[in-house]
Amino acid sequence: MATALPTLRRNWLVTMRAYQWTYFVGTLATGILTVGLAYLAFHAIGGGRAGGGFAAAAGTADYLGYVTVGAAASMFSVRMVLWVAKAQITEQREGTLESQVLAPARRLPYLIGVGLQALTTTVVEVVVMLAFAIMIGVRLPAPDPVTLLAAFVAASVAVFGISVPLSAIMISVGEAHITQNTLFVAMGLLCGFTFPPGYLPDPLRWLGEALPITSALRALRAATLEHAPLSAAAPDLLLCLALGLAYLAVGLRLLGPAERIAIQRGGSA
Amino acid sequence: MIVTQELRKTFPGQRKLFRPAGPATDAVDGLSLSIPPGAVTGLLGLNGAGKTTTIKVLATLLRPTSGSVTVDGLDVVTHAREIRRRINLIAGGERMVYARLTGRENLWYFGQLYDVPRAVLNTRIDELLELVGLTDAAGTVVERYSRGMRQRLSIARGLINAPAYLLLDEPTLGLDAPIARDLRAVVANLARDGVGVLLTSHYLAEVEQLCGHVYVVDRGRLVAQGSPTALTAGTRLPHTVELTLAEHAPAVSAAVAALGAEFEVGVDAEERPTFLLRSPEDLAGELATAVVRAGGAIVRLEVNPPTLEDAILAMAGASPAVGAESGRAAVAAR
Structure with missing residues (x-):
């Protein structure tokens, strides 16, 4: 933690000076729009009822609750990916990658520090979004606290894990937008933020299972919508943790060579 | 190390x-x-x-x-x-x-x-x-x-x-x-x-x-x-010595030539005779001695050794x- 906490503090200082409201409003607006549009569609098109097919695929007939949890998870995932995956390429763009790599500090605690800052910010954003959802009439049952905590930890590991190889890709190719948006599109399509992955063809569904956010979402919904005990959510939690840690291990392995590629590209004389 | x-x-x-x-x-x-x-x-x-x-x-x-x-x-x-x-x-x-x-x-x-x-x-x-x-x-x-x-x-x-x-x-x-x-x-x-x-x-x-x-x-x-x-x-780049006399002295050119180094003769803005000498060694001392012995009156002597940049x-x-x-x-x- 010798590097994580100073990095958390550094990122807070930078955020408060440079992006006091922009990221907060941007992330929050996405969540509020997702829930707001789902609410309008549910009442204007669906007549306030979800079809039987939805209940069978989603495991719940509470469409708005389903979308609200998905929107919260989406905000959380996007924020974490934006900060953790882009941490190194931001260092590169600001000219500090070399001074950071030059220090003996390890990458993992550094990225944990970046992730902690994203986590603290996104908790506030999610709370505000949930308040909006409740205000417009979405009813969220009291979650099972232990399962929710376990799902939250597993989701954090999952999103953090997938961000690290993404960071390596970004700095090695020197590009962030195409990389991050490709992941966001894949996540939006495959992971089940706003509709059950059961609607997807089998190959896409299996592809979605390769992203740990899919199982994290199932665990989060089990905790919040179904009041499931820890044992019921355990398979999804374990799958999510295993995938997240696997992505993390691959990412940490790739990060060193990716940094050298980025530094090499920075000048060869 | x-x-x-x-x-x-x-x-x-x-x-x-x-x-x-x-x-x-x-x-x-x-x-x-x-x-x-x-x-x-x-x-x-x-x-x-x-x-x-x-x-x-x-x-x-x-x-x-x-x-x-x-x-x-x-x-x-x-x-x-x-x-x-x-x-x-x-x-x-x-x-x-x-x-x-x-x-x-x-x-x-x-x-x-x-x-x-x-x-x-x-x-x-x-x-x-x-x-x-x-x-x-x-x-x-x-x-x-x-x-x-x-x-x-x-x-x-x-x-x-x-x-x-x-x-x-x-x-x-x-x-x-x-x-x-x-x-x-x-x-x-x-x-x-x-x-x-x-x-x-x-x-x-x-x-x-x-x-x-x-x-x-x-x-x-x-x-x-x-x-x-x-x-x-080690590069053996030439030292340059610039010398200006108060007035023309006929024997000076021969004395400078006797040093065996490459040199140029000219005049400055005040029409005073000048000598520009290039040599791998610093010949300022020898040049000054030779010029004075030949009857020349030196008003300016500038030595420029080769630099690291050169x-x-x-x-x-x-x-x-x-x-x-x-x-x-x-x-x-x-």
Whole structure:
């Protein structure tokens, strides 16, 4: 933690000076729009009822609750990916990658520090979004606290894990937008933020299972919508943790060579 | 001691869409050098000579393609983290610090990355801010700093871990003359305190002033090495002596010719006779004696010895063939 906490503090200082409201409003607006549009569609098109097919695929007939949890998870995932995956390429763009790599500090605690800052910010954003959802009439049952905590930890590991190889890709190719948006599109399509992955063809569904956010979402919904005990959510939690840690291990392995590629590209004389 | 043996760094050819990759480039090609503690060692060459790549390999930022680099016996590839505790790099160009943090916050953050003990860190930050003249601006966000102030902060960052070896890549680039002079004094003091310093600089007067030993590279290869004085003398570049007489003296030209050096005769703006003498040795004394004995009255005598810059340019022009071979021989003999 010798590097994580100073990095958390550094990122807070930078955020408060440079992006006091922009990221907060941007992330929050996405969540509020997702829930707001789902609410309008549910009442204007669906007549306030979800079809039987939805209940069978989603495991719940509470469409708005389903979308609200998905929107919260989406905000959380996007924020974490934006900060953790882009941490190194931001260092590169600001000219500090070399001074950071030059220090003996390890990458993992550094990225944990970046992730902690994203986590603290996104908790506030999610709370505000949930308040909006409740205000417009979405009813969220009291979650099972232990399962929710376990799902939250597993989701954090999952999103953090997938961000690290993404960071390596970004700095090695020197590009962030195409990389991050490709992941966001894949996540939006495959992971089940706003509709059950059961609607997807089998190959896409299996592809979605390769992203740990899919199982994290199932665990989060089990905790919040179904009041499931820890044992019921355990398979999804374990799958999510295993995938997240696997992505993390691959990412940490790739990060060193990716940094050298980025530094090499920075000048060869 | 930092030691490189037959260090080679090859960059692969750049790949472009639907086109074959370009040829690979040897940025560093068989370079052997040593940087002892307690001394400033120079690394000179023209642009593209491979200086920055060499420094990045020594700093563990890049890995050598072949050859070896050790710092106090530790290999840069297998013991990179341990080496990073012992070294630091200061590069010119005022980057390497966080624009949205204050000067003090930057040094605090880097101190944490280097795991500098808390009991030491705050005192060291104060000392470094004082050293680079940023005490009054310590609480100002770096994006409001001038270019020179950023570079000074970057220098303080490079000293935050009290490195045993300091790699300086154009450290005075963009600095005002008084600050550059102060930095040179700091570097000299660090060397006196036992720090091993490797310096690259386009300001060759800086190198002449600070470095006891200089390596000259061209296109990644060692061309020559030695003290600045020895390097300058070794190129056999001519000293020039400019002499102005009060009035024409018929015997002087013959006396100058008798010295056996190449010379030109002319007149200055006041129509006084002038002599410009070029010789591998400094012939000012002999020239003055000969002129006076021939009845000439000297009103001006100016001696211009060859500079290190002249020597570097001459060596770069003479490489690759002969220079590279002599360089390798010199390294082997060292």
